[in-house]
Amino acid sequence: MRVGEGLGGLARLRLSRGELGFVYFEFSALAVSTAEHRLLFDPAELVRREEVSAWKPHLLLITHEHFDHLEASRLVELQRTSGGTVVCNPGSYSMLKGKVGKLVQLKAGGSVEVEGARITGIGAEHPAKEPLMFLVESGGLTLFHGSDSSFTAGLEKCRAEVAFVPAGAPSPTASVEDALRMSRTLGCRVAVPFHCSPDEAEEFGRKAERELPGVRVVIPEPGKVYKI
Numbered sequence: 001m002r003v004g005e006g007l008g009g010l011a012r013l014r015l016s017r018g019e020l021g022f023v024y025f026e027f028s029a030l031a032v033s034t035a036e037h038r039l040l041f042d043p044a045e046l047v048r049r050e051e052v053s054a055w056k057p058h059l060l061l062i063t064h065e066h067f068d069h070l071e072a073s074r075l076v077e078l079q080r081t082s083g084g085t086v087v088c089n090p091g092s093y094s095m096l097k098g099k100v101g102k103l104v105q106l107k108a109g110g111s112v113e114v115e116g117a118r119i120t121g122i123g124a125e126h127p128a129k130e131p132l133m134f135l136v137e138s139g140g141l142t143l144f145h146g147s148d149s150s151f152t153a154g155l156e157k158c159r160a161e162v163a164f165v166p167a168g169a170p171s172p173t174a175s176v177e178d179a180l181r182m183s184r185t186l187g188c189r190v191a192v193p194f195h196c197s198p199d200e201a202e203e204f205g206r207k208a209e210r211e212l213p214g215v216r217v218v219i220p221e222p223g224k225v226y227k228i
């Protein structure tokens with residue numbers, strides 16, 4: 001359900017346990033609110049400091065150090081404005097060390113708890129330094145963020161109610177088929193394709209209708225607020 005615009009709109013959402021609101025930007029940049037936390041993923045240069053002052057994230061999560069996921073000076077600004085904790089893969093950690101106040105390095109298979117949210121790192125398949133995907137348990141649900149990875153064996157033991165799945169361009173590792181396999185393996189009830197072209201998002205939607213019965217697909221329009 002679309003219920004508003006931008007991070008200001010997301011800040012006004014009222015959420016009960018098990019509910020989730022989100023705003024999608026581009027690539028894997030995503031803002032998520034649960035009943036208990038505000039989570040900003042891979043903002044790159046796509047999220048402005050002024051927007052974050054209206055919706056202060058508790059957590060800034062970075063999957064890997066590529067430009068479409070991390071822009072170090074912008075991240076420093078976003079962290080200062082929000083006061084949130086940065087949780088990131090080793091490649092991003094080397095770029096941010098000494099620049100960001102609250103910085104936590106996470107490795108594949110590792111898990112950390114920040115302000116009551118549990119974040120688990122899953123090894124991603126992508127040409128970066130130990131890139132990650134994330135599972136986050138918060139506000140009575142588990143959500144998955146797939147960065148721009150292909151499917152990996154580490155996902156076999158993971159479950160998530162809501163899955164943000166990379167479906168293609170401009171990643172050499174993500175694809176519609178990998179996104180379908182991720183959604184099926186995670187047993188999600190809602191799948192949101194991202195990091196892809198509009199055609200790939202449509203293709204994901206068509207195939208999911210046939211191959212993933214019972215899974216609701218939300219194709220996100222950038223900047224809109226969705227409530228699940």
Ligand SMILES: [Zn+2]
Pocket residue numbers: 027028066068069148170171195
């Ligand atoms: Zn990417």
